[in-house]
Amino acid sequence: MINKLFLTASFLAFTAAALAQVTIKGRITDKSGNPLIGTSVVVKGSIDGTSADTSGSYILKTRRKGLQTIAASFIGYEPFEKTISLSTGTIELNIVLKEKATAIQDVVITAGAFEAGDKKKGVTLKPLDILTTASATGDIYGAINTLPGTATIADDGRLFVRGGDAYESLTYIDGLRVKKPYSSTTPDLPSRGRYSPQMFTGTTFSSGGYSAQYGQALSSALILQTTGIAPKSQWGLGIMSVGVNGSETFANERSSISVQVDYYNLKPYLSAVKQQHKWNKYPETFGTTVAGRQKIGNDGLLKLMATFQSSHFNLDYPDYNNQARAMAIDLKNSNLYTNLTYSDSWGKGWSIKTGVALSLDKNNVKPGMSKVDETNTYFQSKVSVKKEFSSIFNITGGAELAPNRFRQSYSVNSSTVSNTSYTDNNTAAFVEGEAMLFNKLAVRGGVRSEYSDLLGDFKLAPRASLAWLLAPCCQISVASGIFYQTPEDQLLRFTHDLKFEKATHYIANFQVTKNDRIFRTEVYYKEYDNMVRFDGVKFYDPTLYNNGGNGFAKGLEVFWRDQKTVRNLDYWVSYSYIDSKRLYRDFTEKVTPTFAPKHNVSAVGKWWISKLSTQLGATFSYATGRPYDDPSTPLFMDKLTKEYMDVSINASYIFKLFGKTSVLYTQMGNLLNRENIYGYNYYRDANGQYQAAKITASTKQSFFFGVFLNF
Template sequence: MKTLLLPLLLLLSASSVASAQTAPAFQPLSHSATLISGTVRDHAGQPLPGVNVFLKTTFDGASTDSLGRFRFSTDQAAGGLPLVVSYVGYEPLELPLTLGQGAIFLPNIRLKANRAQLGDVVVTAGAFEASDDKCSATLKPLDIVTTAGALGDIAGALNALPGTTRVGEEGKLFVRGGAASETKTYLDGLPVQTPYGSAVPNVAARGRFWPFLFKGTVFSTGGYSAEFGQALSAVVALNSTDLAPETQTGISLMSVGGSLSRTQRWDRTSVAVSADYSNLAPYFNLVPQRFGWDKAPQGRGGSLKLAHRTGQAGMLKLYGTFSQQRLALRQPDARPEFAAAGHPIALANDNAYLNATYRTPLVRGWSLNTGLALTRDDNTVRPDAQTVLELDQSAVARVVLTNDSASTWFNLKMGAEAYAQRYRQQYQATAEGPTQTLGVDEQRGAGLVECELVLTNKLAGRAGLRTEYSALLGRWNAAPRLGLAYKTGENSQISAAWGWFYQSPTTDLLRISSQLKFERAEHLLLIYQRMVKERTLRAEVYQKNYTQLTTFDGARSFNPGTYQNAGGGYARGLDVLWRDRTTFKKVDYWVSYGLLDTRRQFRADPVMAVPTFAARHNLSVVGKYWVQKLHTQVGFTYGYGSGRRYHNPNLPGYNQSTLPAYQDLSLNVSYLTNWFGQFTIVYLSASNVLGRNNVYGYSYTGTADANGQFRSVAVTPGAPRMLFVGVFISINKNKKVDLNERPD
C-alpha cells in the first residue's frame, strides 16, 4: 500500500516549492555568485578533513572533505572580505579575498598546529550527516532524490542507512527497536509537529518536505546533542537553504499530477512560490490495484519560501505551506460484515505549517539563532459508520546563543525552548450517535547548555545538559549527555557517547490520561569510523535501555485508571556502513547492515516481547552509475529485512509468529537534456521490479468464529509495484548546464 501514496504525498509535501529547484543539484552557479574552492593542509602537507572555511561575518562557507578539499559559492557583494580557516587544535587563519572578479582557487592553505594539536577528531557519535557542505558526509540531498525506491522521500532514503527497519505499512522511520514516535524531526532547530502526511491504517505515510529545500540533513541514531529533546531513539535535523541561487521557473509533469513554481532572486532577498495538484485516478485505471477505491487519492497544495539577508551576515527566513488530502477506499477485512466488499474508510486532511527563523552574529564571538513555528493539522477519518474529527494546533519558539571563539580549546552553547499544544478529538459511533470529546492542553519549557572542548592532543569531548518541564504532567526532567572522540590514525577515530533522553507520552495516550511520567531511554554507543579518498567505513555498537514506558490494559483502553509508566525494554546491536565513490569510475555505492536484538513491554503489551516493528537483520545495497555519453544516471536499491514478529491469537504466547522476510529491488533512470533550450530531467522509476509479494502483517477479527478460530487477512501493498514517470523543466536559467558532467 505504501507505493500507492508515494507520488501523491510527494506532490503534497511542503517542499513542492522546490519544484522551482526541481533539480537544484544540476543547476549552475548564479551569474552573481563567486565560487571559492581549495585544499587545506597541516604543516607537513597532509590534508585536513573537517576544517571550517567561511567568509568572515557571514554564514557562507563549507567544511573540508577527507582529502582536505572544500568548495562553496557566495552571493556577497563585490569587494574585499577575509576568508577564515579554523580547526580545533590549530591556529585560525585569515586570508584576504577580493570577490566579484571570478572564481577563487586556493590549492595550498596551511594551518599551524597549536601545542595540543587535535587532528581530525570530531565528536559525531550516532550521527550520519547529509550535507553539501561536507563532501565526506554519508548522504547529500541529491543522494536522497536519486536513491531508487525512495522517490525523493527523506525517510525513504534514510531507511537505506543502518539502524533502521523498513515497516512498509507505516512508511516512517523506525530506529534501533524504537517506535516511529521516538524519532523527532527538526527544521532549522525547531521541532516539527507533523513531519509526515496523514494516512489511514496500513497505508504508508510520506514526509512533507522535499530534500532540496535543505542544505543539510543530519540523521542521528543515538547520543545526539542537548539541542534536541522529546526523542527517545533518533533525530532528523533539517537545515533549510538560504538565498536561492537564481531566478527561474519550474514545471513538473508527472504520471500522477503536476506542479508549477517560480523563484525570484534579488541582491539580498529571494522568494519562491509553488502550487501543485495530484490525482491518482488515471494511474489506478491503468495499473490494477488490490483495494477498492471509492475515491482515488487527490491532493492540492501551495507553499511560500522567503529569505532575506540582514546586515552583512544576518539571515531571516520564512517558510509556509498548506496542503489538502482526500481519499476513500475499502480495505481487506476478515470480519464477516466486511469480508465481501472490504472495510470502507475515508480520509480528509488539511495541514498548514509556518516556520520563521533569524540568525545573526553578535559581539565577541557570540551568535544568535532564534525561531518560531506554528502548525495546524485538521483531520477527518470515517471508518464505516464512525466519524473521528481531530484538530491539532501547536506553537514552538526557540532561542540559542553560541560562542565558538572564546577559546581554541572550548566553545559554549546555551538556549531555551517553549512549546504549546492544543489538541481536540471528537468521536461519533454513528451519524445520529452522541459525540464524545477528548483533549490535550500542554505547555512545555526546556533549557539547554552544551560545550565542546579539547582534552589532549588526540582527545576531544562534549558535555551537555537538557532540562524540561511539562505543565500537563506536572513534572521536570534533567538529561545529561556526554561524548568523547579519540584519534586513532591519520584518517580514523573512535567515538563514544552516553546520555539520558526523555519524551512525553504521545498525544493518543495523553488524551486518555495525563497522570503519567516522562518516558526515558539511556543510550550507550561506541563508534569506529575511517574515511580515506571518498571511502567511508563506519561501525557502531550500541545499547539502549528503556524505562517508564507507558502501558495500559488493551481490553479497557479508554479507562485512564489502567494507564501507568510500568513498561520498559532494551535494544542492542551493531550497525555497519561502507560507502565508496572512487574505486569504480563513475560509480557511487554503499552497503549498510544492521543487527538488532530488542524486546520491550509498552502500550497494550501484556508481557515483554519483540515488537512488531523490529527486524533482527536489515541490509541495504544502493548503487548509482553515470553514463556520460547518454547524459543518464541509472540507480538501484536492494533492501532486505528478516521477518518481523506478529501476534497470532490462534496460538499460545504473544508476538510469537514471524512474517516472511522483506525484499525489494527498485530501479530508476534520470536523463538530462534540453527541451526548447531549457534544462530538463526525464525521470523514471519502478519499485519492487521482481514483483515480490511482501507481507507486512495480518489483521485478525476481534472475536473467534464457531470453530474457535480468529480469522485473518494479510496486510500487503496496494499493488505489486509502483511505476513513476516525471518530466522536470527549469526555465530562465542564467547558465546552461553541462550535460556531460556527472551530477554531484
C-alpha cells in the same frame, strides 16, 4: 504513495540549471594531503558558502563577479584568503591549510550521528544523495532508511530506529520541532514525509546520544537545516505521471523569496496499475510552499518557511471486527507548518539563534458509520546563545516553551460518543559545553531540563560524549545520555495521570575516513523505563493506564561508502543487527516488537554516464522476518513473517530544451515483482474461527515518469 518522486527529478533540474553560475571548486587538505572534512568556504562579504565533504572536496556557487576574496577556515588551522577574478564558468582552487602552532587538531564526536552538509562531522549523505536514492521515492525518510540503525517497515513509511517505535524519532527544522512531519494515511498504507529535500542544505540523522539542545525524543533526532538566500531568480515547471507543479524564485544579493505550488491526482496512475484496494475517490493533494530569506546587517539572517497541504481520498478497507467485510474509509487532512528563525553574530565570540514554529494539523476520518475529527495545534518558541571563548572551548545555553493542544471528537451514526480536549505546556532549558583537550580529544557535556504542566513531571537529562583521534583518518567516539518524552496524544486523550517515558543510551563508535571512502562501525545499548501500559481490551478505562513498562535494545551496525574505486560510481552498504524486547502499550509480556527485525541490509549505488548525460541508480533492501501475533495460539508475538526484499532502480537524463536545462526522470520500485508480507490481520469468520489476512503493498510494483524544466 509515490507522489514524492517528482522531488528527485525536480532537484536534479534545479542543480543542473545552477551550473550556469560561477562555480569555484577544489580540495581542501593539510600539508600532508589529508582532507579537512567540514572546512567552511565562503565568498568574503557575502553569504555564499559551502563546506568540504569527506574527500575534502568542495563546490561553491555564487552570482558575484569581478575581484572577490575566497576565505576558508577550519578549527585548529590558520585562516586562508585569496582574491581571484570571477566571470563565468568554473574555477578550480585547491586550498592547503596550515595548522596553528598553538592549536589542537579538530576531533569530532561521531557516535550516533550521520550528517549531510554539517560543518563539524564526517559527511555521509548529501541532499542530492537523498533525492537520487532509488528506493527513497524522493522522500527524506526513505533515504534515511538506507542508513544503519533504521528498520525497513515498508507498510508504515516512518522512521523506526534501534528498536524504537516511530513516535520516538522526531524531526527538527532549523532547531524547531515539526509535530506532524508525515502525511496522514490509513492502516497498512505507508505515509511519506511532507517536505522536499531540496529545501535543506544540512541533514543530521542522530540514531542516539544526540545533543542536549534537542529533546522529547526517546530514540533519534532528524535535524534539518534549510537553505540560505537563493542564488538566482528562476521559475520551474514539472509534468508528471501523478500531477504537476510550478515554482518561481525572486532573488538578489540580500534577500530571496520562493513560491511553489503542487497538485497531485493519482487517478490516472492507480487506474493503470492493478491495486489491492478499491478506491472510491483516488488520492488528491494540493500543496504550497513559501520560503523567504532576508539578510539583516552584516551577519544576521532572517528565515521564513511556510508549507500547507490538503489531501483527500476514500477507499474500501476490510472491517476486521465484522468478518473482514468491505468498509469505506474517507480521509481528509490539512496541515500547516510555519517556521521563523533569526540568527546573528554579536562579536567577541557571541552568537544567537532564536525562532518560533507552528504546526496545525486537522484530520477527519470516516470509517464506515463512525467519524473521528482531530485537531492538533503545536507551538514552539526557542532561543539559544553561544559563546566561543577560544577555538577549543565554547558553551551554548537556551530555553524553550512549547504549548501543545489536542482535540478529538468521536461519533457513531451522527451521535457524539466522546469529546476530548487538553493543553500541555512543555518548558525546557539546556546548557552544553564543548572542549578540545590534549590535541586529540574532543569532549561534549550538557544537561537538559524538561517540565510538563499537564503531567506535573520535571526531569533533568544529563548527556556526555567524547572522541579520540587515533590518526588523521580514524577515531573512536563514545556517548551516553538520558532522554525523556511525553506520552503520545493518543494515550493522553484517555488519562493525564502519567509521567515522562525514559530511555538511557550507551554508544561506542569507530570510524575511518580516507580517499573518498568511509567505514564506521557502532555498538549500542538502550534501556527503556516508565513506558506506558494499558489493557488492550479495556483501552478506554483510564484507571488501567500506568508507566509500568520497560524494555531494551542492543545491537551492532556497519556502514561502508566508496566514491573512489570505480570512476563515476558512488555506492554505500549498511548493515544493522538488533536484539530488542519491550513490555509496553497493550503487550501482555516482554517480547520483540513487530518493528524490530533482527537483521537489516541496504545497498545503494549511483553511476553517472557522462557521454549520455545520465545517472543510473539502484537500491537493494533486505530485512529478516518481523514478529507478529497469532491470536489463535496461546503464545504472544511468537511468529515471524518471511524475509523482506526489494530492488528499486531509477534513471535521470539531463538535456537542453530551447536552451534551458531540463530533466527526464523515471523510476521503478520492486523490480523483481516480489510479494512482501508485512504481517497479518486476524478476524473471526461466521463460524467464530480465526482467519488470517496478509498485509502486503497495495501494488507489487510502482512506476514513475516525469519531465522537469527550469527557466
